[in-house]
Amino acid sequence: DADVTQTPRNRITKTGKRIMLECSQTKGHDRMYWYRQDPGLGLRLIYYSFDVKDINKGEISDGYSVSRQAQAKFSLSLESAIPNQTALYFCATSDTGELFFGEGSRLTVL
């Protein structure tokens, strides 16, 4: 089983719908992150959390919210999805060093 698990792996939805992407990890890391990846733009940070009571905005947080339900769980929500939020979303965890990524959640907003 993967150390960092994302669900769903693929999702197609319509404009205006609420969407939640979930992430869970078994690495025991305190730090968790949500990135989105778009062709030609690389990975951009949406939100990050260093422990259960810590939530921080990244460079592109508008239109997104997060919840850190436990050390192992970090979910990303799109309250009202729009087409330009179509992207590949990655959850990641870390200790003090490198990031460990989930397998990604591909979201399409029609």
Place this chain on the structure above:
Amino acid sequence: GQNIDQPTEMTATEGAIVQINCTYQTSGFNGLFWYQQHAGEAPTFLSYNVLDGLEEKGRFSSFLSRSKGYSYLLLKELQMKDSASYLCAVRDFAHRSGGSYIPTFGRGTSLIVHP
């Protein structure tokens, strides 16, 4: 914040050597990472440099010059499976929370290895 530049695409021949460059500007450098990402997959960690010099790990090496804001990833004895995107990520003091530091990614370099 940072400004991280990498070439968009490179091509090389199987068995050859390729060097992928990364330049950056930061307000306070705290480490540089290289990741490999195959199409449709998650990025995976390759190397970390925080001090000047060369770090070697099998066929892959990474070099850092802090004074020049420059790093490169060197891939030797290229194999077809090395066709992937290579992501440079810089961690600096300008992006921190609770005494820790957040890495920012460059746009990645797509490497195509042909026979």
